[in-house]
Amino acid sequence: MRELALNILDIAENSVKAGATLIRISVKAEGEELRIEISDDGCGMDAEFLKRVTDPFTTTRTTRKVGMGIPLFKMAAEMAGGSFSIRSEKGVGTTVTATFLRDHIDRAPLGDLSDTVVTLIGGECKSEFVFEVSVDGKGFVFDTRELKAELDGVPVGEPEVLVFVRDMIKENMIDIGGETL
């Protein structure tokens, strides 16, 4: 994974698979710290599975025995002087939080968040998303429920709609100074 936005896509995909109705993704850069949090109201995990979930040889998949998504995100945070935590409760949901030292030499760039947003909200996804991005106090929020209300029946997954959303996120990232994050 070369970009943290790819990790976000990967982790949020777990939330979709967990049957979440609402997934909140927050990217916050404040002072020295960059903080990324993905929280969902999906099926959650029991305490026993939660303990093993950062182990690359833990997965819910039955076709093979490795699951790299969470370990890779944890590694990205820890090698950049940050921390990683995951909280989960069966039937309630899961929250994954990673922090990074913004100026650490080994911190991966945030990368293209707009591509990640489009990939998540496109593709017949039943989950709703709230993206919250802020850089040193300036920020924006993008909520797919607001988008759906505005679209009035036109599907979110229509390519022309997705292109609009990507341009909007890109523009907003530049406005808040987040494009170089």
Added chain:
Amino acid sequence: MKSIADIKAIRDKMKGQINLRDNKDADTETRIVVGMATCGISAGARPVFNAFVDDIASRQLKNVKVTRTGCMGMCALEPIVEVHVPGEEPVTYVHVDAEKARKIVANHIVNGNVCTEYLIGDNK
């Protein structure tokens, strides 16, 4: 800053088209499925997904949907893309990148010719 409200123009344009389409059989939809598990993402599935979205939007193709799925079980061949054209056998492309995605749209989706050079048989 752009806001969601700015989408009104696109919505109004699309609404007429969508109503027309709803009257048709739902089975006429072409589906492009991109593998988007950890293996796919790290191999470059996200730019592939976005290239399909871009190309279909700019060609204004109707009844073509881009969607994503989990691991297809052949991680070494990612990014993997399945194209489901109604009435035809599904086609699986492997090692797809953004440029190949645009060729798949032009040759397969628009003109109906499968891009045989990107099929799994030639990439084993």
